[in-house]
Amino acid sequence: MYQRMKGTYDVIEDAPYFRAVERAASEVSRLFNFKEIRTPLFEASELFHRSVGETTDIVSKETYDFTDRGGRRVTLRPEGTAGVVRAYIENKLHADPRVPGKYYYLGTMYRYDRPQKGRTREFRQFGVESFGTKSPAVDAETLAAAHTFFRALKLQDALTLHINTLGGRESKANYAAALRAHLEPHVETLCADCQRRYQDNPLRILDCKIDGDSEAVQNAPRTLDHLAADDRKNFEEVLSHLDALQIDYVVDHALVRGLDYYTHTVYEFKVDAALLGSQNAIGGGGRYDELVETLGGPPTPATGFGIGLERLIHVLKQRGFTPREGHVHLYLLAIGEEARRRTFTLAHELRLGGLVVETDLLGRSVKAQFKQSEHHQAAFVGILGETELAAGTINLKDQATQEEQTLKQSELLKTIKTRLNGRSKAPDCSDCTEKGSQK
RNA sequence: GCGGCUGUGGCGAAGCGGUUAACGCACCGGAUUGUGGCUCCGGCAUCCGCGGGUUCAAAUCCCGUCAGUCGCCCCA
Numbered sequence: 001m002y003q004r005m006k007g008t009y010d011v012i013e014d015a016p017y018f019r020a021v022e023r024a025a026s027e028v029s030r031l032f033n034f035k036e037i038r039t040p041l042f043e044a045s046e047l048f049h050r051s052v053g054e055t056t057d058i059v060s061k062e063t064y065d066f067t068d069r070g071g072r073r074v075t076l077r078p079e080g081t082a083g084v085v086r087a088y089i090e091n092k093l094h095a096d097p098r099v100p101g102k103y104y105y106l107g108t109m110y111r112y113d114r115p116q117k118g119r120t121r122e123f124r125q126f127g128v129e130s131f132g133t134k135s136p137a138v139d140a141e142t143l144a145a146a147h148t149f150f151r152a153l154k155l156q157d158a159l160t161l162h163i164n165t166l167g168g169r170e171s172k173a174n175y176a177a178a179l180r181a182h183l184e185p186h187v188e189t190l191c192a193d194c195q196r197r198y199q200d201n202p203l204r205i206l207d208c209k210i211d212g213d214s215e216a217v218q219n220a221p222r223t224l225d226h227l228a229a230d231d232r233k234n235f236e237e238v239l240s241h242l243d244a245l246q247i248d249y250v251v252d253h254a255l256v257r258g259l260d261y262y263t264h265t266v267y268e269f270k271v272d273a274a275l276l277g278s279q280n281a282i283g284g285g286g287r288y289d290e291l292v293e294t295l296g297g298p299p300t301p302a303t304g305f306g307i308g309l310e311r312l313i314h315v316l317k318q319r320g321f322t323p324r325e326g327h328v329h330l331y332l333l334a335i336g337e338e339a340r341r342r343t344f345t346l347a348h349e350l351r352l353g354g355l356v357v358e359t360d361l362l363g364r365s366v367k368a369q370f371k372q373s374e375h376h377q378a379a380f381v382g383i384l385g386e387t388e389l390a391a392g393t394i395n396l397k398d399q400a401t402q403e404e405q406t407l408k409q410s411e412l413l414k415t416i417k418t419r420l421n422g423r424s425k426a427p428d429c430s431d432c433t434e435k436g437s438q439k
Numbered sequence: 440g441c442g443g444c445u446g447u448g449g450c451g452a453a454g455c456g457g458u459u460a461a462c463g464c465a466c467c468g469g470a471u472u473g474u475g476g477c478u479c480c481g482g483c484a485u486c487c488g489c490g491g492g493u494u495c496a497a498a499u500c501c502c503g504u505c506a507g508u509c510g511c512c513c514c515a
Contacts, residue, residue: 057512062513079514117509125515366473374476383473386473
């Protein structure tokens with residue numbers, strides 16, 4: 001038997017959750033006027049290596065790299081930003097007079113990681129990118145979009161926004177140097193990973209789980225103390241914009257992020273560890289003012305975030321969120337061959353009228369047909385036998401009340417719609433009435 | 440990339456070396472050929488993730504492999 005590849009899974013029962021979340025994402029994007037962009041699932045390996053960073057965990061051990069039949073080095077996208085930036089440059093979107101240029105994406109990402117709770121090799125993200133300005137208001141606007149998205153899913157009080165700033169290129173470099181100088185006498189005491197980070201990317205030592213609590217790291221200089229005046233002002237403006245929007249946050253000086261392209265504002269959305277196992281980040285993002293230029297475009301500051309959909313859904317489930325499910329409105333039950341021929345065509349007519357209809361196609365016994373109607377959780381069962389066939393009527397049984405009435409087949413559609421809409425709880429018939437009214 | 444645990448029908452789960460693989464739920468058929476959900480009767484794993492080994496004998500022991508799961512690293 002073939003089985004799915006490690007770290008992948010089939011979305012079946014969860015499909016309604018994804019639909020709900022994706023719908024919220026596109027709806028929020030519409031409100032904030034982010035245009036949808038769909039970029040390829042794979043790109044030249046070089047693109048990700050250059051943008052994400054050669055020494056990052058993502059590139060050094062988690063990318064899906066392969067050589068295609070033409071000998072090209074190809075990589076399945078591990079995150080969304082690099083591809084969007086590539087498309088931004090290649091399609092000359094910087095020429096668009098609407099600045100900032102605002103885009104959102106929804107799609108699968110691939111990381112060759114060891115799967116565990118909240119982590120698979122193929123996963124989905126909703127992300128947003130805003131190009132063309134350093135304005136702190138834009139950072140705040142993207143965060144407002146994320147906040148609105150979480151609010152739409154009633155998740156805003158389950159998450160905490162952790163935020164920090166790395167400063168611009170110079171501040172970042174100055175800080176890295178200061179950090180190195182501070183840690184120099186302690187290098188020997190650091191874990192093996194951090195000894196490597198000391199060379200490659202000292203900032204990452206700050207959020208190391210092993211050394212993060214050590215005295216040397218605790219007493220390390222803070223990013224804020226090494227910021228250029230402008231950088232500090234910029235960060236303060238982001239925060240004041242968030243205050244103005246009443247978006248809560250925690251300034252977290254140890255927050256560094258694992259991708260090299262970040263500058264200035266960086267942030268993560270975290271949930272209680274208990275909800276997601278050891279994974280507590282549901283999304284993250286920040287500013288990447290150098291990346292567009294690094295990848296060959298004109299100097300273009302930008303900012304954006306990515307949010308993991310399956311982690312989000314995991315939290316939604318734990319909080320009791322249930323997506324609206326599809327319901328079968330009517331199960332048409334036939335007694336006898338002649339009647340079966342009629343239910344077959346009747347089902348079609350009613351579907352054209354906007355009802356969700358099931359009927360027996362296998363010649364099942366009456367008892368078996370009733371069982372099927374239960375399995376489908378049909379709101380109504382329509383029973384058609386010789387008598388009804390001759391009279392042009394049908395017996396309509398309301399599964400909620402068990403009441404059965406005989407009515408004309410021609411009145412079925414109207415009767416069912418009326419009664420479904422009059423019902424306080426599900427089944428929801430908004431879809432069928434919309435379609436019905438268009439006819 | 441590293442470590443722990445796990446893998447028996449659609450699902451849950453017993454069996455842990457001795458020969459027809461418990462049981463519960465679900466499902467299917469019948470009692471009841473035009474009205475189901477209760478009850479009763481019957482059916483439903485040529486086989487215990489896969490491959491190999493040990494043994495007279497393996498679902499049960501060993502090795503490998505695949506998958507799941509949890510943790511580390513890191514991130515979504």
